[in-house]
Amino acid sequence: MVIWTQGLYDLKEDYDWMEFFAGNAACTTYTRLQGHRGVKFDLKYNQHVPPGSINYMDINSPSGFVLAIVFILKGRVDQFVAWFGIKCSSWTQINTGTSARSPCASIGDTMRKSVAEANKMLERICLLVILVVCRGGCWILEQPNGSMLEFYPCFRWAIGQMIEIDGVKSVSRISWWMSKFGAATAKPQYAYSNSPSIRKVHRYESQPSKVKKDMKAKVQTCRKYTNKQGKECYVGTSELKDTEIYPDMFGYTISELVDDLRGKVYGCPRITKEISGY
Numbered sequence: 001m002v003i004w005t006q007g008l009y010d011l012k013e014d015y016d017w018m019e020f021f022a023g024n025a026a027c028t029t030y031t032r033l034q035g036h037r038g039v040k041f042d043l044k045y046n047q048h049v050p051p052g053s054i055n056y057m058d059i060n061s062p063s064g065f066v067l068a069i070v071f072i073l074k075g076r077v078d079q080f081v082a083w084f085g086i087k088c089s090s091w092t093q094i095n096t097g098t099s100a101r102s103p104c105a106s107i108g109d110t111m112r113k114s115v116a117e118a119n120k121m122l123e124r125i126c127l128l129v130i131l132v133v134c135r136g137g138c139w140i141l142e143q144p145n146g147s148m149l150e151f152y153p154c155f156r157w158a159i160g161q162m163i164e165i166d167g168v169k170s171v172s173r174i175s176w177w178m179s180k181f182g183a184a185t186a187k188p189q190y191a192y193s194n195s196p197s198i199r200k201v202h203r204y205e206s207q208p209s210k211v212k213k214d215m216k217a218k219v220q221t222c223r224k225y226t227n228k229q230g231k232e233c234y235v236g237t238s239e240l241k242d243t244e245i246y247p248d249m250f251g252y253t254i255s256e257l258v259d260d261l262r263g264k265v266y267g268c269p270r271i272t273k274e275i276s277g278y
């Protein structure tokens with residue numbers, strides 16, 4: 001499909017940075033301020049889809065997936081960063097009552113529309129991640145702590161393939177507290193990347209006592225209640241959604257790491273002499 005679109009897109013390789021599921025796009029904003037060429041992708045950038053049309057900003061749509069591939073093909077070979085802050089709702093612990101996901105059964109209840117859509121989205125992201133490494137780029141996949149996404153079989157398969165190429169240094173996993181970057185709640189997050197430089201986010205690791213204070217945040221993101229069967233349950237409040245927005249300080253920190261991130265990447269397949277000569 002991408003080849004068919006030849007002529008429609010300019011496939012010049014000129015992006016240093018791309019942010020998928022960018023939302024308010026703090027990382028892209030600061031990356032551009034550093035002088036890099038950055039692009040962003042999110043469902044909310046194209047909300048008025050005429051009847052009968054497909055949303056090209058929906059990664060789960062045919063045109064959205066093609067556009068995402070085009071973004072990556074336009075990344076500067078061996079020198080670009082692709083950030084995937086994938087929609088987390090179906091992967092979180094608070095959603096397990098609906099999704100039926102667990103670390104051992106991360107595929108969940110696929111009869112549910114929300115679960116099937118989230119699985120399709122992640123499977124597409126895994127294909128995009130593979131395209132990123134084939135082009136020598138750096139990928140980062142971010143989620144809130146407790147997200148079951150890291151156990152999903154095709155994600156494990158994709159990182160396993162990279163480990164076969166460069167060993168364990170091919171994939172790094174880190175976690176951090178978003179409150180360290182000015183967020184209103186403590187919000188622990190994790191990320192996987194094929195660049196060990198992602199570990200530099202740890203520079204902002206806080207004192208345990210400070211985290212405890214952040215945990216008593218002024219913002220309540222979930223509420224406990226007892227259901228008719230007498231079971232204790234949790235439900236997210238309207239303030240939970242806002243916690244997905246990256247604080248400015250986080251965007252600035254990531255923008256400062258762009259050169260480090262793309263400067264050292266692993267797990268990229270080597271191009272054989274025959275192909276490189278082609």
Ligand SMILES: C[S@@+](CC[C@H](N)C(=O)[O-])C[C@H]1O[C@@H](n2cnc3c(N)ncnc32)[C@H](O)[C@@H]1O
Nearest residue numbers: 021022023024042043044058059087244245246
């Ligand atoms: C976890 S939020 C990321 C928010 C972002 N980090 C920020 O700072 O605003 C997930 C984002 O994914 C977007 N999204 C949800 N479904 C999508 C889809 N099918 N295709 C593309 N983007 C989608 C939402 O609009 C939302 O902005």
